[in-house]
Amino acid sequence: MSVLTSRRGCLLWHRNIRRSVRLSNPKECFLRSNPSYLYSTSHHPHDHHHDPSIKRTRNIGIIAHIDAGKTTTTERMLYYSGFTRRIGDVDDGSTVTDFLPAERARGITIQSAAVTFHWPPHQESQTSGSDVPRSHKTHTINLIDTPGHADFTFEVLRSLRILDGAVCILDGVAGVEAQTEKVWAQANNYSIPRIVFVNKLDRDGAAFERTVKEVGSRLRGWPAVCQIPWWKGGKGRFSGVGDAINLCALGWQEGGDGKTIETFSMEQLAEQEPEFRSELLKARTALVEALCEYDEQLLETWLECNDDTLAVPAQAIKDSLRRCILDGSGKLIPVFAGASFRNIGVQPLLDAVDDLLPDPTERPDPEISIGSQKAGLSDLLSGKLSLATSTGKHLAKKTTSPTALVAQIEACALAFKVVNDARRGILVYIRVYSGSVKRNAALWNTNLHVTERAQRLLQMQASDAVEIPHISAGQIGVIAGLKHARTGDTLISFPGQHAKTGPPAPLNTLQLRPIDVPPPVFFAAIEPHSLSEEKNVAEILSLLLREDPSLHVNVDEESGQVLLSGMGELHLEIARDRLVNDFKAKATMGNIEISYRECVLAPSGTHRFLFDREVAGKKGKASCEASISPLEEAAVEQDFTVHRDGNTISIHFPASAHDQNGEPSLPPDLPPAVVHEALINGAAAALARGPRRAFPLHASHVSLRFNPTTDIFGSDTSPAALSSAARLAVQAALKEAFSNGSIGLMEPVMNVVISCDEASLGAIVHDISSARGGHVLSLGTEGNDESDIGLPVNLKRIYAPPDPFASSAGGDTSGPGQQRQVTARVPLKEMVGYLKHLRSITGGRGTFVMSVDKFERLSGPREKAV
Numbered sequence: 001m002s003v004l005t006s007r008r009g010c011l012l013w014h015r016n017i018r019r020s021v022r023l024s025n026p027k028e029c030f031l032r033s034n035p036s037y038l039y040s041t042s043h044h045p046h047d048h049h050h051d052p053s054i055k056r057t058r059n060i061g062i063i064a065h066i067d068a069g070k071t072t073t074t075e076r077m078l079y080y081s082g083f084t085r086r087i088g089d090v091d092d093g094s095t096v097t098d099f100l101p102a103e104r105a106r107g108i109t110i111q112s113a114a115v116t117f118h119w120p121p122h123q124e125s126q127t128s129g130s131d132v133p134r135s136h137k138t139h140t141i142n143l144i145d146t147p148g149h150a151d152f153t154f155e156v157l158r159s160l161r162i163l164d165g166a167v168c169i170l171d172g173v174a175g176v177e178a179q180t181e182k183v184w185a186q187a188n189n190y191s192i193p194r195i196v197f198v199n200k201l202d203r204d205g206a207a208f209e210r211t212v213k214e215v216g217s218r219l220r221g222w223p224a225v226c227q228i229p230w231w232k233g234g235k236g237r238f239s240g241v242g243d244a245i246n247l248c249a250l251g252w253q254e255g256g257d258g259k260t261i262e263t264f265s266m267e268q269l270a271e272q273e274p275e276f277r278s279e280l281l282k283a284r285t286a287l288v289e290a291l292c293e294y295d296e297q298l299l300e301t302w303l304e305c306n307d308d309t310l311a312v313p314a315q316a317i318k319d320s321l322r323r324c325i326l327d328g329s330g331k332l333i334p335v336f337a338g339a340s341f342r343n344i345g346v347q348p349l350l351d352a353v354d355d356l357l358p359d360p361t362e363r364p365d366p367e368i369s370i371g372s373q374k375a376g377l378s379d380l381l382s383g384k385l386s387l388a389t390s391t392g393k394h395l396a397k398k399t400t401s402p403t404a405l406v407a408q409i410e411a412c413a414l415a416f417k418v419v420n421d422a423r424r425g426i427l428v429y430i431r432v433y434s435g436s437v438k439r440n441a442a443l444w445n446t447n448l449h450v451t452e453r454a455q456r457l458l459q460m461q462a463s464d465a466v467e468i469p470h471i472s473a474g475q476i477g478v479i480a481g482l483k484h485a486r487t488g489d490t491l492i493s494f495p496g497q498h499a500k501t502g503p504p505a506p507l508n509t510l511q512l513r514p515i516d517v518p519p520p521v522f523f524a525a526i527e528p529h530s531l532s533e534e535k536n537v538a539e540i541l542s543l544l545l546r547e548d549p550s551l552h553v554n555v556d557e558e559s560g561q562v563l564l565s566g567m568g569e570l571h572l573e574i575a576r577d578r579l580v581n582d583f584k585a586k587a588t589m590g591n592i593e594i595s596y597r598e599c600v601l602a603p604s605g606t607h608r609f610l611f612d613r614e615v616a617g618k619k620g621k622a623s624c625e626a627s628i629s630p631l632e633e634a635a636v637e638q639d640f641t642v643h644r645d646g647n648t649i650s651i652h653f654p655a656s657a658h659d660q661n662g663e664p665s666l667p668p669d670l671p672p673a674v675v676h677e678a679l680i681n682g683a684a685a686a687l688a689r690g691p692r693r694a695f696p697l698h699a700s701h702v703s704l705r706f707n708p709t710t711d712i713f714g715s716d717t718s719p720a721a722l723s724s725a726a727r728l729a730v731q732a733a734l735k736e737a738f739s740n741g742s743i744g745l746m747e748p749v750m751n752v753v754i755s756c757d758e759a760s761l762g763a764i765v766h767d768i769s770s771a772r773g774g775h776v777l778s779l780g781t782e783g784n785d786e787s788d789i790g791l792p793v794n795l796k797r798i799y800a801p802p803d804p805f806a807s808s809a810g811g812d813t814s815g816p817g818q819q820r821q822v823t824a825r826v827p828l829k830e831m832v833g834y835l836k837h838l839r840s841i842t843g844g845r846g847t848f849v850m851s852v853d854k855f856e857r858l859s860g861p862r863e864k865a866v
C-alpha cells in the first residue's frame with residue numbers, strides 16, 4: 001500500500017514516534033526549526049569553491065504543452081523583473097524570447113533561448129536579516145526556453161539536461177495534456193525539481209479542481225495546492241489568488257499591467273469574502289497535512305505548534321516544500337494559480353522560483369562518459385574514478401598519473417544551444433559544470449576533436465548581450481564566434497593541451513550528460529535552384545545541423561542528391577522554413593517521406609577493393625577488405641568497433657601488424673586514430689545508401705580487414721584514399737548481398753499513447769488494430785493504471801477547492817478517471833495524418849504522442865506497398 005492511501009495512519013504513526021522522542025537537545029531543536037541552516041552547512045559532492053552568488057542563481061526552464069501560455073508567462077516575467085519596458089504579446093508577434101521569424105509566424109517556440117534576469121529587481125530586494133525569505137533577496141534567473149511540440153523532443157531533452165529546476169505551465173481549461181505528461185516523464189528521468197502553474201484561469205471553462213486532480217492522476221505526484229484561484233464573490237471575475245502559504249489573498253486590478261498587487265489579510269477577507277476565506281483555511285490545512293507526510297521536519301514544527309496548521313510559520317512551509325521537491329522525483333508537486341495574459345499570478349510564481357527551486361550546488365552530480373566508462377563528474381574531478389583500468393594501455397604509457405591529469409582540467413562545459421544571430425553571428429550557449437571558462441581560453445571539443453578559442457563571452461538577455469570576462473561553474477552564458485561547436489558538444493579547457501589532439505586520452509573523450517538521439521524517420525530531398533547555389537545551400541544546411549543535431553544530411557554518392565532527414569513532419573517543415581525563409585537559401589524541399597531502412601539477411605563473402613585514382617588532383621591509392629552480415633549474427637569482437645546509425649563497423653588488423661604495445665604499427669603520417677576515422681567514414685558512407693531502394697542500412701555489421709603492409713602504398717595512401725577503399729569494398733559486399741536476394745526492408749514502428757474518453761475507446765482500438773495494423777498493448781484508466789512513471793495517487797484524497805463553473809459531469813472525483821489511455825505499437829506509415837482522424841472520432845478531444853520504438857522487417861505485402 002502506498003504512503004498516500006494510508007494518510008491518516010501514517011500521520012499517527014509519525015506522531016507517536018515523534019512524541020516519544022520529544023526533542024530535548026537545544027541544538028537539535030535549532031537545526032530542526034531552521035532548515036535553511038541545514039542547507040547552508042550540507043556538504044555537497046560537487047561544491048568546489050563556488051562563488052557565493054551561486055546560491056542565488058536559478059537555472060530554470062518552462063515546460064508545457066503547446067499553447068499553455070509559456071511565452072506569455074515568460075514575457076510577463078521579463079516585464080516584472082524590469083527587463084523589458086512593455087509587455088510583449090504573443091499574438092502580435094512582438095515577444096522577446098520567440099525571436100526567430102519562423103517562431104513568430106507559428107506562434108510556437110521552436111528554439112531554446114536562455115534569458116538572464118533578476119528577481120526580485122534590485123531595488124525591491126532586502127539583503128539583511130537571516131530569516132528573510134529567499135524571494136526577498138535578488139536572484140539571478142537564467143531562464144531556458146524549451147519547445148512544446150513533440151517533434152522537438154530532442155530540443156526539450158537538450159534543454160532539460162542543463163536545468164536545475166522547472167516550472168510546468170498547465171492550461172486551466174485543457175488540464176494536463178499528452179505532451180505535458182511526456183515532458184514531465186522526461187523531467188523525472190533527469191530528476192528535475194518542478195512546480196506547476198495552472199494558467200488561463202480567467203477563461204470560460206477554467207477548472208482548477210479538475211486540473212489539480214489531473215496533476216495527481218496523470219503526472220502521478222501529490223499536488224500540494226499552494227494557491228487557490230479567487231473568483232470575485234465566488235462566481236465573478238478571476239481577480240487573484242489565495243495564498244495558502246502566507247495566509248492572505250493577492251488581488252490584481254482589472255486591465256492594469258499587473259505591477260500593483262493588493263494584499264488582503266485574513267481579517268479583511270472575513271469581512272469581504274468569508275467563503276473564500278474559509279476555503280483558504282482548508283487549503284492551508286491540506287497543504288500542511290500533505291507536506292507532513294513527506295517531511296518529518298515540518299511534522300515536527302506542526303507538533304510544536306500544537307497541531308495547529310494555521311500556526312505553522314510560512315517560512316517553515318516554504319522550506320518543507322523545497323526539501324520535498326529537491327530530489328526531482330516529482331512525488332510532491334507544488335501547485336500555483338494565475339492567468340498570465342491577464343497579468344495575474346506571475347510575481348508570486350517568480351517568488352516560488354527563488355524560494356522553492358534549487359541552486360546549482362544542490363543538484364546531483366552531472367553524468368559523464370569518458371572512454372567507455374560512465375560516471376559522475378565529481379567522481380572524475382575528485383580522482384575517485386579509476387581511469388587507468390578503463391583504457392589500460394593508453395594511460396599506462398603516460399608519465400603523469402590520471403589523477404594529476406584530471407586536476408589540471410580548468411573548465412568543463414556543455415554547449416546546449418547553437419543560434420545564428422542576425423547581428424552577432426553564431427552564438428553557442430553553454431552551461432559550465434566545473435571551473436570557469438575564461439575569455440580567450442582554448443576549448444577542446446570532445447565530440448568533434450577540435451580546439452577552438454572562446455574569443456568573446458556574453459551573457460544573453462534575449463536580443464541583447466553583455467560582454468563578460470568568464471563564465472563560472474553553475475552559470476549559463478554564450479561564446480560568440482566558434483566555428484565548429486554544435487548543440488550537445490562538451491568543451492573542456494586544459495592548459496597546455498595539444499591543439500590538434502587535445503588533452504591526453506581518455507580526457508579528450510569526456511562527455512557531459514550524453515543523450516541518445518533516436519534515428520530520423522522522415523526525409524525530404526533538398527534541391528538547390530542552380531549549380532552555383534549548391535555550396536551556399538550546403539553551408540546553410542551545415543549550420544542547421546549545428547543548431548539541431550537531430551537533423552541529418554546525406555549526400556547520395558551516385559545521384560548527388562541531398563537528403564535532409566528528421567524526427568517528424570513538423571521538424572522538417574520548420575527546417576525548410578529556416579532554410580528558405582530565414583537563411584534565404586535558393587532551394588526547394590521535396591515531399592516529406594518515411595525513411596525506411598534496408599538490412600542484410602545473410603552474411604556476404606569478403607570483398608577486397610583496391611582504390612587507385614586521382615582525388616582532387618592528388619594521386620590516391622589504398623585497399624581494404626570488407627564483409628557485411630546481419631547485426632544479431634555477427635561476432636563483434638574486433639580490434640576496434642563503433643556503432644553508427646543502428647549499425648556496427650569493426651576494423652580488424654592482422655596479428656602480425658601490431659607493435660609491442662598492442663597498437664597497430666602504422667607509418668607516422670597515418671596514426672591509428674586517422675586510419676580508424678578514414679575507414680569508418682568510408683564504410684558509413686556506403687551504409688548510407690542501400691543497394692535495393694537506396695534507403696540507409698540498419699541492423700547490419702560491417703567487418704573491415706586492413707593490413708598496413710599490403711593496403712598502404714607509401715605517400716600515395718591518404719586518408720581520403722583509405723575512405724574510398726573502405727566505401728567501395730563495403731559497396732561490393734552489399735551488391736553481392738543484393739544479387740543473392742538477401743537485402744530486406746525495414747520500417748519504423750512507433751510507440752503510441754492515445755488519450756481519449758471512455759466513449760471513443762472502442763472506435764480507437766478498432767481503428768488501430770484493424771485499419772492500421774497496430775498492436776494495442778494496454779488500455780489504462782488514467783490514475784488507476786500502475787505505470788513506472790510514479791506512484792498511483794488516490795484521487796479522492798487530493799485537496800482542491802471546488803470549481804465554481806464546473807459542468808454537470810465535473811465537480812466529483814470521477815472526472816479525470818473517465819479518461820482512458822490506449823498504448824499501442826503502430827507502423828509509422830499508418831500514423832501519418834492520424835491526428836486529424838483521431839480528432840474526428842473523438843469529437844476533437846483525443847490527443848496522442850508517439851516515439852520511435854524500433855525498425856522492424858517488413859512482411860511481404862507491406863514490402864510491396866513501399
Ligand SMILES: Nc1nc2c(ncn2[C@@H]2O[C@H](COP(=O)(O)OP(=O)(O)OP(=O)(O)O)[C@@H](O)[C@H]2O)c(=O)[nH]1
Binds near residue numbers: 064067070073149341
Ligand atoms: N485567456 C487567456 N489566454 C492566455 C493566457 N495565457 C496565454 N494565453 C493565450 O494562449 C495562447 C498561447 O499562449 P503562448 O504564450 O503562445 O503559449 P506557449 O505555451 O508559449 O505556446 P508555444 O510557444 O506555441 O508552445 C495565446 O493566444 C495567448 O494569448 C491566459 O492566462 N489567459
